Amino acid sequence: MNNNRDIIVRLREHIPSFECTPGCHDCCGPVTTSSEEISNLPVKTDAEHDAALEDFTCVHLGPNGCEVYDDRPLICRLFGTTPNMACPNSCRPKTMVDPDIEDQVHNYIANTRQVLV
Template identity: 75%
Template sequence: MYQNRDIIARLREDIPSFECVEGCHDCCGPVTTSSEEMSRLPRKTNAEYEAALSEFNCVHLGPKGCTVYGERPLICRLFGTTPRMPCPNGRRPETMVDEQTERQVHHYIASTRQVLV
């Protein structure tokens, strides 16, 4: 698990960030994430999960956007930083994520146990 923590930290550093449109949550549907990333997020009740899923939202989406933005999973960080996962509002970082980092994120996701957020 410590190795995964190091991988996550490195990948987070390599994914550029950008300003989202205030109030937008177009890419905040239910996602899967690694158990390691999930362990960093607040626990939610079954009722909270069911309510979010019924709206096809992430359980951590609040009235003003992501309530766990600083700890959001790698897949959430990747949205809008690559042409393969564009921001629906045309936002993007000054420099897009490099292809190697994107491949490493997808490899990490594919090689770890994933749970629904």
């Protein structure tokens, strides 16, 4: 049986990437993520979390964009790759994510302990 880390790696491999509109951070709101995924992210202070929530942004959003882009959670990776989570600037990969992979991401999220990033 695969453990959660193996599932994360497998799903990440199947989520396509694409170029975003420079300066856009529409997908960088507060999100939840699994304990496994957050363990790869830098620890932020309560004050940093409070400030991000007040601005309704992600605590890992810096002045030049996502500061944890390579380790960003599955939900962040899925944004813009599916019609169900379309980019408001119409950015998208050449090939959208397979609906089965999208379902597996949502299933993973629904069946793991989620914490606020």
